[in-house]
Amino acid sequence: MAERATEVIVGGAVLAVAAVFLVYAGQVSGVMGGSRELAEYHASFRSVEGVSVGTDVRMAGVKVGTVTGMQLDPTTFRAETVFTVDDSIRLPQDTAVAISSEGLLGGSFLEIVPGGMFEEYEPGDEIYDTQSSVSLISLLLKFVGGGGDGAGEATE
Numbered sequence: 001m002a003e004r005a006t007e008v009i010v011g012g013a014v015l016a017v018a019a020v021f022l023v024y025a026g027q028v029s030g031v032m033g034g035s036r037e038l039a040e041y042h043a044s045f046r047s048v049e050g051v052s053v054g055t056d057v058r059m060a061g062v063k064v065g066t067v068t069g070m071q072l073d074p075t076t077f078r079a080e081t082v083f084t085v086d087d088s089i090r091l092p093q094d095t096a097v098a099i100s101s102e103g104l105l106g107g108s109f110l111e112i113v114p115g116g117m118f119e120e121y122e123p124g125d126e127i128y129d130t131q132s133s134v135s136l137i138s139l140l141l142k143f144v145g146g147g148g149d150g151a152g153e154a155t156e
């Protein structure tokens with residue numbers, strides 16, 4: 001009988017830990033807990049390599065939003081990106097948006113680099129100062145293949 005009581009107590013403890021983990025995961029992912037207001041912005045990039053819908057939007061390393069949509073503009077051949085940012089964050093009109101990498105093997109994210117202007121973007125505005133992602137593979141191929149700007153080459 002004592003063994004059965006121990007099994008019930010251990011099973012209950014495991015279920016309690018699992019419930020706490022699920023609540024924590026839901027709050028961290030934004031699925032549960034607190035509905036916050038979001039402001040939507042647009043940006044156009046030459047390349048969005050490594051970014052997809054659901055990618056983090058960060059400012060100073062802190063997640064402040066999410067990429068909510070991406071599509072190719074057939075006239076400009078640029079990637080039109082839609083992302084949301086917490087509405088409490090006001091973006092100056094000289095704000096830049098760059099696609100950054102977490103490291104050599106890490107993923108990519110949208111990084112907001114705020115400016116210093118007093119005028120602010122309104123939700124729904126397009127941010128024009130953008131920097132596309134840099135392909136590490138193409139950089140390595142240029143380095144290995146010696147493809148540079150031609151400096152240092154002998155001329156006849």
